[in-house]
Amino acid sequence: MPEKAAFFHFYSAFCLIPGEISGLAVELAPIRVNAVSPGVVRTNLWQTMSASERERLYESVGNSLPVGRVAEASEIAQAYLFLMQEGFGTGQTVVVDGGTVLV
Numbered sequence: 001m002p003e004k005a006a007f008f009h010f011y012s013a014f015c016l017i018p019g020e021i022s023g024l025a026v027e028l029a030p031i032r033v034n035a036v037s038p039g040v041v042r043t044n045l046w047q048t049m050s051a052s053e054r055e056r057l058y059e060s061v062g063n064s065l066p067v068g069r070v071a072e073a074s075e076i077a078q079a080y081l082f083l084m085q086e087g088f089g090t091g092q093t094v095v096v097d098g099g100t101v102l103v
Contacts, residue, residue: 018035018037018093021033021034021035021091021092021093022091024091025090025091026091029090032087032089032090033090033091034083034089034090034091034092034093034094035092035093035094036076036079036080036083036093036094036096037093037094037095037096037097038071038076038079038096038097039061039065039070039071039096039097039098039100040057040058040061040062040070040071040098040100041070041071041072041073041075041076042058042070042071042072042073043073058070062098064103065097065098065099065100065103066098066099066102066103067098067099069098070098071096071097071098075096076096079094079096082094
């Protein structure tokens, strides 16, 4: 099932982020450094797939998540806005993945 392989390859790229973010936060203090780790998001990242393949991917991944769907870009943007607007957090990675890490 190539859709799942693409998803897990994409997701594994984010597994290294938390350690790097905390290290950068210490090195760059007092500049705040934070990150967002999204799950599968309905974006142009998947445009090399045909429309039917994309929809099958979104449906397959979405059905495996506790929230029952993949994210929209605007939902991930809200996490970035939160991190930019609050002024105290640093070295944090906000996971917005619909529960991927739970299942």
